[in-house]
Amino acid sequence: MKRAQHPFxxxxxxxxxxxxxxxxxxxxxxxxxxxxxxxxxxxxxxDGTMICYxxxxxxxxxxxxxxxxxxxxxxxxxxxxTG
Numbered sequence: 001m002k003r004a005q006h007p008f009x010x011x012x013x014x015x016x017x018x019x020x021x022x023x024x025x026x027x028x029x030x031x032x033x034x035x036x037x038x039x040x041x042x043x044x045x046x047d048g049t050m051i052c053y054x055x056x057x058x059x060x061x062x063x064x065x066x067x068x069x070x071x072x073x074x075x076x077x078x079x080x081x082t083g
Contacts, residue, residue, distance in 0.1 A: 008046055012070050013081020021076060022083065029053065 005025050012021045020032040023044060031040040042055035049065045051072070063072030070077040 006046060008051070008065055011076040011080040012082045013083075014075055014077055019077070020080070020083075021070075021072075021077060023051075045071075 006023075009023050009058070011026050012023065018034055020028045022032075027043055027045065029040075029042060029044050030038050031038040031056065040055050040058075042053055044054075047050045049075045051065065051070070052060065053062065053072075054060045061073050063070055067072075068079055070079075
């Protein structure tokens with residue numbers, strides 16, 4: 001039986017598109033910064049509107065989804081409908 005995809009899965013970008021974060025369905029993320037396509041990678045967990053990250057080096061951070069906007073580590077990220 002296939003598990004339903006979480007509604008926050010997909011590509012999130014800053015307004016200038018310099019930072020692009022892809023939330024993958026299996027609970028992993030890949031964050032691109034400028035020309036570095038996999039600047040950060042790791043796991044994420046979503047609980048309600050909160051997201052908790054743990055990158056592959058052990059660093060952790062969190063964020064919150066509000067009105068289809070992701071607030072994370074001082075950044076404001078918007079859903080990219082093409083991603």
